[in-house]
Amino acid sequence: MRYEEFTIEGRNAVIEAYRAGRPIDKLFILDGCQDGPILTIKREAKAKQTPVKFVTKERLDQLSETGKHQGVIANAAAYEYATVEEILDNARQKGEAPFLFLLDNIEDPHNLGAIIRTANLAGAHGVIVPKNRAAGLTAVVAKTSAGALNFTPVARVTNLAKTIEELKKEGIWFVCADMGGTTMYDLNLKGPIGLVIGNEGEGVGRLVKEKCDMIASIPMKGDIDSLNASVAAGVLAYEIVRQRLG
Structure with missing residues (x-):
């Protein structure tokens, strides 16, 4: 490749x-x-x-x-984009409840590549990114994903908030990462789920956050106030994995 x-x-x-x-x-x-x-x-x-x-x-x-x-x-794009429908088909073919990553304002290609890698390892069926204010599928993304781009479809949509609304009709619940949310261990993250991640500076945009059913925070004990976006995605994704296996 x-x-x-x-x-x-x-x-x-x-x-x-x-x-x-x-x-x-x-x-x-x-x-x-x-x-x-x-x-x-x-x-x-x-x-x-x-x-x-x-x-x-x-x-x-x-x-x-x-x-x-x-x-x-x-x-x-260095890779072809999938459609949202193809991502849902991916879940159907595996006989699994859909597990999606939705990325809002992730402009750093290294972060995008790392998140796609995490999505693959956590068993997510695909990643959805917006067309504007977002990194595309460039060479840097491909390299950072360590080959995950070959297996994890990425769809690009015009309006992330509208896409969430449409996916809710498919029975998918949405959880977004935000420091002001409920501790992730206290949320029910089983079943069809979309994990929404924003960048570490601005977080998830207001319009997208308002569409989410749950807001999850990651317990933090240190002296700084936020995790790198790809690390936050990994921590939350594996809480979802734990609950899906439970």
Whole structure:
């Protein structure tokens, strides 16, 4: 398995990538550029809801590996994204109650890779991430996941709060990590469950937190006030595993 990050440069190459259905994580376009091919790329980006950054020529030159970017560079996913339905099918095929990880504002690719690794080892059926303000499936994520990306599907959704609402109709309960919550040992985390993790700075966003059925805190005895996001995900995931085995 190769882990290079896919950078697509040049107008025709980017247009072809979109038309081939290639998942694009982010698009960098020369600010002020309005010619035909660029307008075509902007239309494709809007249709696929790709985050677009308008940047200077100097910034594009820095990002470019070929020196032939023609005013546009795309970051493509190193791995294909799954759908939420495929993740639920994964649980059905195994005859298990769904166990999902949902990640809000996890922008560090090392954290994302480590969480995907934990999700795999804890027996989760998949990971769901939002399209914006989130790391994509880059080479760094693939390497940090230590191969877990080959086995644990990752779905990318436009709206995490709406996805939680839809998954509740499937009978899934949602627990989010927050220091102000109930101690995780006092919660019933059995059955179909979605574990929602935010970044260590801001935590889980308000709109997403409001959709959760339970808020879990991890007992902490030390002098600092938060765990790294991937460590928090691991601690909570294994409390879920313990209860599922019980």
